[in-house]
Amino acid sequence: MSDPHNWEDASNPDALAPTAEDWARLAELREAFLAAEGAKTTESYWRSRRDFELYDATFAERIGWKWDAVLRELALRGRMPRGRSVVDWGCGTGVASRRFLAASGGAEKIYLVDRSKQAAWFARDTLVAASPKLQVTLHAPAAAEPIDVLLASHVLGELDPSTRAEFLALALRASAVLLVEPGTHAVSRVLGAVREELLEHFDVLAPCTHSLSCGALAPGREGDWCHFFARPPAEAFTSAFWRRFSDELGIDLRALPYSFLALRRKGERLEARGARVLGRPRLLKGRALLEVCDASGLATRTLFERDAKKLFKRLDRSGELLLADVRCDGERIVEFTPLVEG
Numbered sequence: 001m002s003d004p005h006n007w008e009d010a011s012n013p014d015a016l017a018p019t020a021e022d023w024a025r026l027a028e029l030r031e032a033f034l035a036a037e038g039a040k041t042t043e044s045y046w047r048s049r050r051d052f053e054l055y056d057a058t059f060a061e062r063i064g065w066k067w068d069a070v071l072r073e074l075a076l077r078g079r080m081p082r083g084r085s086v087v088d089w090g091c092g093t094g095v096a097s098r099r100f101l102a103a104s105g106g107a108e109k110i111y112l113v114d115r116s117k118q119a120a121w122f123a124r125d126t127l128v129a130a131s132p133k134l135q136v137t138l139h140a141p142a143a144a145e146p147i148d149v150l151l152a153s154h155v156l157g158e159l160d161p162s163t164r165a166e167f168l169a170l171a172l173r174a175s176a177v178l179l180v181e182p183g184t185h186a187v188s189r190v191l192g193a194v195r196e197e198l199l200e201h202f203d204v205l206a207p208c209t210h211s212l213s214c215g216a217l218a219p220g221r222e223g224d225w226c227h228f229f230a231r232p233p234a235e236a237f238t239s240a241f242w243r244r245f246s247d248e249l250g251i252d253l254r255a256l257p258y259s260f261l262a263l264r265r266k267g268e269r270l271e272a273r274g275a276r277v278l279g280r281p282r283l284l285k286g287r288a289l290l291e292v293c294d295a296s297g298l299a300t301r302t303l304f305e306r307d308a309k310k311l312f313k314r315l316d317r318s319g320e321l322l323l324a325d326v327r328c329d330g331e332r333i334v335e336f337t338p339l340v341e342g
């Protein structure tokens, strides 16, 4: 087994060397996460430190790729929240804080909150190994303590109404909130509901280009959901470890759907401009259907190849950040001017 106090070691898939039992345990954990969705059970699924090592190198790493996509978007849009005190709520092994601290330039203090104290211990060990000066607290901040950035990932779908209310109360104390969740219809809509509940006090940094009601939650749009696809790093396709992961667990590594929400407490004016394309463009012969979301709502629009040849070629790339000034003539996109190159 790898050295539990060595973060480099714990996050290195080669040092992990999973056995057949480990792969079986990962499959079991995956089932447990699915069962926890919709708060169908509130029992902790973590059993041992080995669970954390296995999770951190696999499922958490994939969640880390989603965080990378979100943090990249925030950086490209010039909207990265920063602060001295950060809360990672439902921290698990701490992947959200690790990714956020690396992308945002760090923090002084971090609160790791998890109903499993063993998870919070593991997260603390990995964080302190990477940032020895970080002050780590293993519970939520007291009422008088400021929260600059509240992070949470892959946990909202597990909350029953009372824990969700507890979470929202904490969010209301934060200056910024970053949430990253699976890109499923159900969880994305939970995130949409959280957005609606917090809108009175917050502006939306991303993915939306406005802070009005969510277009995907509008009447008649019940089949839609706000989600995106992250681009996994090259090693996901080249390493023996990830090939084995994909074979053992039947997971297609190319598809990394996620939903997310980045909020900032109302204050300084935030420019509302442009539209964000959701999901993946549907490529047809000579044209593509795009789910275009902006302040006027969510609408399916058609981009003809002949109108935008260069852009059209990029549309099948997973992880493409499609944020643009979009002008339409009826349903047809006549101008698509990217606001960021990503």
Ligand SMILES: C[S@@+](CC[C@H](N)C(=O)[O-])C[C@H]1O[C@@H](n2cnc3c(N)ncnc32)[C@H](O)[C@@H]1O
Pocket (backbone or CB within 6 Å): 033, 044, 059, 060, 063, 089, 090, 091, 092, 093, 094, 095, 096, 113, 114, 115, 116, 119, 152, 153, 154, 155, 158, 159, 163
């Ligand atoms: C699927 S894991 C995700 C962990 C981590 N955020 C990540 O993205 O890898 C969900 C975590 O939330 C924790 N959790 C679930 N319900 C919770 C609650 N009511 N309060 C605090 N933590 C909770 C679980 O113990 C688990 O560690």
